[in-house]
Amino acid sequence: MRHSVITIVGILVLSLVLGACASQTASEPAQPADAAAEAQEPAAAVEEPAVVEEQVSGPLTVLCGPQEDWCQAMTAAFQDQTGIETSYVRLSSGEAVARMEAEADAPTFDVWWGGPSDGQVEAFTKGLIEPYIPANAALIPENLKDEASGWTGIYVGALGFCSNQDVLDELGVEAPTSWDDLLNPKLQGNIAIADSRTSGTAYTSLYTLVLLRGEDGAFDYLKQLDSNIFQYTKSGSAPGTMAASGEVAVAIIFSHDCVKFREETGANLVVSFPAEGTGYEIGAEALIKNAPNPAAAKVWMDWALTPEAQAVAATVKSYQVPTNPETIVPAEAISLSQVNLVDYDSIAAGEAKSALIERYAEEVREGAAAPES
Structure with missing residues (x-):
């Protein structure tokens, strides 16, 4: 799924900052003026899928890409809300893929959360990702997820x-x-x-x-x-x-x-x-192939796309732009519409x-x- 930078700015910045859900197709990218006009149209009500409530137990181990304090806050919040025992290991993208390759037959981690999506694409090409799109991915703009390679965007920066x-x-x-x-x-x-x-x-x-x-x-x-x-x-x-x-x-x-x-x-x-x-990066999450606890990983992935979960970032001064249009964009976040962004295709970058x-x-x-x- 390849999209132009105009789509990123049109959908993500205008839709999230102005609080509307403008829609557009990948084959006909919206111009900024068109996207702004769409953002002013009344948006159809979207019923937010609930996080799946089922008897899922831990432990859950998260391969976490962002800052250490954000990893700590997210795992603590998830454990408090779900009761699922949760821990994490913080790794940069290159380390993450190398570790996953080394452990391919018996993975340590259940879910990869955070870090540029081209890392998850690379892992997918190496057979390390199990394509899975959580229910709440329906709330995320189309250009910020890829069903084929199994990642869903959680933030942009x-x-x-x-x-x-x-x-x-x-x-x-x-x-x-x-x-x-x-x-x-x-x-x-x-x-x-x-x-x-x-x-x-x-x-x-x-x-x-x-x-x-x-x-x-x-x-x-x-x-x-x-x-x-x-x-x-x-x-x-x-x-x-x-x-x-x-x-x-x-x-x-x-x-x-x-x-x-x-x-x-x-x-x-x-x-x-x-x-x-x-x-720019589309920070993403993905299910690790042969994860020891895929059921808990799927609950995490769905929860991580909710406004409540995405709002955790700002509490630790991580001011990325969230992907869920219902999440409040922090005032401190960089306005992407003011930046000259290249046409960064994370699928091509990962490949x-x-x-x-x-x-x-x-x-x-x-x-x-x-x-x-």
């Missing part, structure tokens, strides 16, 4: 630059507003980004550059950028903490994480976006991931081991 303004001032550099700005010699050793082999965030940046520059052009750019990189981290959000502490001037991360770190630390962090375009990561390891990291922290 744009990739951006997270800069420490104090460090930039010391260097005499403006906050970057293009990908080429990151090649400024004054930023040598002052940029952090995760490793694309371990991080879904970093892979989003890699695939975004492929879309903007072509594959060869993207790798030429990344090899130039390497001289300005202070550290490649394992986790996609870790560079943001480095920017907050003043260890680096610029972090390449999802913009909502920068907002979170600014609120939590009080650091003078600024969010900016490349004018030529940036990618291309293994080959691109192999090339990244050889040409950009030059055989260096993947980071462990």
